[in-house]
Amino acid sequence: MTIRKFGRGVALALRYLVGVFFLFAAINKWRENYLFSNKLYRVLSDRLLEIDPESFGAWFIEHIGLPYYQPLAWMVCWGETFIALGLLFGFMTRTAAIGAVLFNVMLTIGGYYDASLIVLTLMYLPAVLLPTGQWFGLDRRMLKRYPGSIWFR
Amino acid sequence: MAASFEGPRPRPAERRQGRPWSALLVPLAAVAVLSACNAGKPLVPPNDGFAIKLNLLCTTCDDFLHCRREPDEAVATPGGPEPRLVYRLGEKSFWAQIATIGDYLFQMFRQKRTDQRPVSIYRDDGITRTVEPLPTRAFIDAAAGTLVLPDTRIDLRNGDWLNDRGERIGRCEAMVRRDGYQMVREFLGRAPAAGSVNGAPAAGKSP
Numbered sequence: 001m002t003i004r005k006f007g008r009g010v011a012l013a014l015r016y017l018v019g020v021f022f023l024f025a026a027i028n029k030w031r032e033n034y035l036f037s038n039k040l041y042r043v044l045s046d047r048l049l050e051i052d053p054e055s056f057g058a059w060f061i062e063h064i065g066l067p068y069y070q071p072l073a074w075m076v077c078w079g080e081t082f083i084a085l086g087l088l089f090g091f092m093t094r095t096a097a098i099g100a101v102l103f104n105v106m107l108t109i110g111g112y113y114d115a116s117l118i119v120l121t122l123m124y125l126p127a128v129l130l131p132t133g134q135w136f137g138l139d140r141r142m143l144k145r146y147p148g149s150i151w152f153r
Numbered sequence: 154m155a156a157s158f159e160g161p162r163p164r165p166a167e168r169r170q171g172r173p174w175s176a177l178l179v180p181l182a183a184v185a186v187l188s189a190c191n192a193g194k195p196l197v198p199p200n201d202g203f204a205i206k207l208n209l210l211c212t213t214c215d216d217f218l219h220c221r222r223e224p225d226e227a228v229a230t231p232g233g234p235e236p237r238l239v240y241r242l243g244e245k246s247f248w249a250q251i252a253t254i255g256d257y258l259f260q261m262f263r264q265k266r267t268d269q270r271p272v273s274i275y276r277d278d279g280i281t282r283t284v285e286p287l288p289t290r291a292f293i294d295a296a297a298g299t300l301v302l303p304d305t306r307i308d309l310r311n312g313d314w315l316n317d318r319g320e321r322i323g324r325c326e327a328m329v330r331r332d333g334y335q336m337v338r339e340f341l342g343r344a345p346a347a348g349s350v351n352g353a354p355a356a357g358k359s360p
């Protein structure tokens with residue numbers, strides 16, 4: 001029983017840690033006005049100069065990232081915000097955690113890959129695999145209100 | 154077993170049903186405390202006025218620092234390439250990349266001021282080219298604006314190249330990364346990158 005409680009505590013702590021991490025990332029995006037400026041374009045341009053021009057990341061930034069920076073900026077800004085709120089409040093928790101994993105995939109494709117993404121993905125997985133929103137969060141209440149809904153499990 | 158008219162005690166999860174706001178208050182309090190700790194501090198010390206800018210948070214960046222002695226004693230061989238000495242600060246190792254998660258997570262509490270990077274020397278004296286990986290890492294102190302290399306030091310603020318006694322022996326400047334990668338390909342005897350910014354072919358000298 002104690003081990004189970006400890007495991008739940010660790011899973012919840014990881015969820016909040018990741019939630020705070022995404023919250024700060026989202027706040028940063030809002031403060032820098034990603035939605036209505038060319039900030040992401042400048043960030044990607046700088047990154048293009050940092051990485052090997054023969055890498056896939058460089059190709060992706062040149063052909064996808066820079067031409068479509070505006071919709072990508074909206075995805076990043078709103079995506080990080082919803083992931084942060086979902087993980088912190090335990091609302092649609094598993095969906096938010098899956099979103100966090102997808103963010104890592106996007107970062108990898110976009111040329112921001114490094115070994116830390118492996119560990120970060122492992123940190124997100126407990127919130128995907130375990131019903132942490134049922135243990136502590138709004139999902140428990142929402143599932144009572146909408147029994148059978150897959151979003152609050 | 155004695156009968157109880159009070160019924161079973163509510164389980165902790167059931168007790169929490171009556172105070173759902175705790176699900177909101179706990180994370181909000183945590184965020185407020187962490188935010189207060191950071192209080193608008195930049196993640197790394199600003200390097201706006203620096204002649205050489207190194208990104209402390211980039212784990213996969215290569216930085217190429219071209220250093221020239223002053224007065225320059227190296228003389229180019231006729232028709233050959235310019236002699237050069239380039240320090241390459243390589244990307245971090247696998248485990249060092251993983252360790253940077255701490256830099257990101259704890260940036261809420263402390264600012265990252267120093268970093269260590271693997272370093273190798275690309276040396277071309279006009280006749281031979283050598284690549285010499287150094288066993289010791291380069292140490293970057295962003296607050297002091299210095300880069301300590303195994304054999305020398307570089308003042309990042311003005312690009313001065315200093316010996317271990319702190320005497321100026323020359324000057325260093327950061328190469329454009331694409332030029333740096335092109336130089337690496339030249340050293341390895343490979344063709345330059347297709348569509349590279351400069352587009353200039355390699356000097357045509359293989360090791």
